[in-house]
Structure formats: structure tokens, C-alpha cells
Amino acid sequence: MKPNLLLLSGWAALALPSHSAVLASTSFENEVDGGFYTDTDVTSHDLVNSGGTVTDDGTVDSTGSSTSAGDLSFDAAFVSTGPGSGFSDGDFVGVTGFTGTVGSFTDGSQGYQMSDTDGQMVLTFGTVDISGESNVQVSLDYFITSTGWETSDSFIISVVTNEGLLSILDTTGSDIDDLGIQGAWINGSIAVPDSASSVYLTVALESNSSAEGIYLDNVVIQTVPEPSAVILGGLGMMAFLRRRR
Numbered sequence: 001m002k003p004n005l006l007l008l009s010g011w012a013a014l015a016l017p018s019h020s021a022v023l024a025s026t027s028f029e030n031e032v033d034g035g036f037y038t039d040t041d042v043t044s045h046d047l048v049n050s051g052g053t054v055t056d057d058g059t060v061d062s063t064g065s066s067t068s069a070g071d072l073s074f075d076a077a078f079v080s081t082g083p084g085s086g087f088s089d090g091d092f093v094g095v096t097g098f099t100g101t102v103g104s105f106t107d108g109s110q111g112y113q114m115s116d117t118d119g120q121m122v123l124t125f126g127t128v129d130i131s132g133e134s135n136v137q138v139s140l141d142y143f144i145t146s147t148g149w150e151t152s153d154s155f156i157i158s159v160v161t162n163e164g165l166l167s168i169l170d171t172t173g174s175d176i177d178d179l180g181i182q183g184a185w186i187n188g189s190i191a192v193p194d195s196a197s198s199v200y201l202t203v204a205l206e207s208n209s210s211a212e213g214i215y216l217d218n219v220v221i222q223t224v225p226e227p228s229a230v231i232l233g234g235l236g237m238m239a240f241l242r243r244r245r
Helices: 005-015 227-244
Strands: 021-026 036-039 054-056 074-079 094-096 111-115 119-125 136-144 154-161 164-170 185-192 198-207 213-223
Touching: 111 119, 111 198, 136 154, 136 164, 136 198, 154 185, 164 185, 198 213
Parallel strands: none
Antiparallel strands: 021 213, 036 054, 074 119, 094 111, 111 213, 119 198, 136 185, 136 213, 154 164, 154 198
16 A cells, blocks of 8 residues: 555654754864963962963863864863862863873864863853753763772863753762763763753863873754654654555
8 A cells, every 4th residue: 555645744744853953062173182281370260271370281271273163162260179289280181182091082083181180170161042942952971080089079060051050960079989980981961941041061170180080072052852753753654654554
């Protein structure tokens, strides 16, 4: 029996799920691997790529090279949490192509590294206007090194909207060793309320050892199909297959 094309087209118009639409993203591909980073200022302050108290230049902030290519911007800061050397002793932080720990990055050949912060390093991504959008999702891939973490260390991934704070991950008060999240890439994501009109992502690490580090990649803010649309699409296909029989 031939399928009822009119019925099938009706299902297609009503039921097929819409595609995801990327609103903003970065995989750090359009930045220079800055390598070692040294900043002699141990007080709380905004971090910069060069100049001032920075003596070894790493790419901790986004530059015109990536933003002109359409990438989501990012800006790093240091928060002093007590006596600590910060980045005055030199550390590997910022954009990196080093894969000795992660094996490979999830999107492209570069990512972003934080390690041995001796205080807290906070990375804030650019604000995205999502007014008029629905089913917005914020996601990123993260890798936590396998080492001897302590409860004094913390790794926090937050999404901030004009309506409040959403949490993807917060290890504060826990020993990361006990959470089963080390040594592999993990995709973290969260849905943003449709009533929100703006959104941005923040990532913060507090650690005190060069072995204690995290890597980031594939940061995406996008709209995603509604689950109901996916279900209806499946029902439409089932109806089509039945009629073919």
C-alpha cells in the first residue's frame, strides 16, 4: 500500500523536531597557546594577557583574534582567598594545546587550562542576549585531572541569568577524589528558563598544586528542540511505517 502523502506531509509539518541553533560558542581555536603565565600581583584583581605585573605572557583573556571570528569572549580574574602566591610563581593557565593530560580536546586542537591557582581563578564568558528565545541550553566539556585533591579545593561551574544563578557543578566542601569525575571529559549542561533575557557562564577553580588542574572546551549556548517535538516526530515516523506495511 502506498503511503498517504497528504497525511505524511501533515505529520512532517506538525511533528518533526526543529534543529538546534547555536547562539554563541567558543572552543578556543582562534587564540594563541600562551603557555606559561606569571603575574606578580597576589591581591584580588582582573587578569590580563600582558603588561603591568604580568611577566610571562599567557592567553588568559580572549583577544580580537577570536572575537572577530565570532567566538564567545572570555575574561579571567584572580580572587585572593588568604595567604597564597597566586600566579606569582608561574603556572600553566589559559589557552593551551597541551594534550599530555587529556589525550585530545573535544572540539579542535586547543582548550583552556586552570591549575595551581593558589587562590581562586574565575573565568567569565561574555553575556548573550537570549530575549525572545526559548529552550536555551548552556553546555561545556570539562576534564578534571586525576590527583590528590583536598576538601579545600573547589571547582564551580555556574550559569548566571538576569533572573538568578544556576549551577552545573559545585564541589565546594567535597573532596573531588570522592566524586568520580576525574580523568575523563564530561559534558555539563543546564537548561535556562524561557523567561530569562540574558545569560553568561562562569567557571572557578581553587587549588594549591600544579597537579590539580581542569581543562575546558566546546562552550556552547544554543537553543535545543523541545522534547515533545522529538516525541511527535517519532510518532509521525511510526505512522508512516505502519502505512507502508
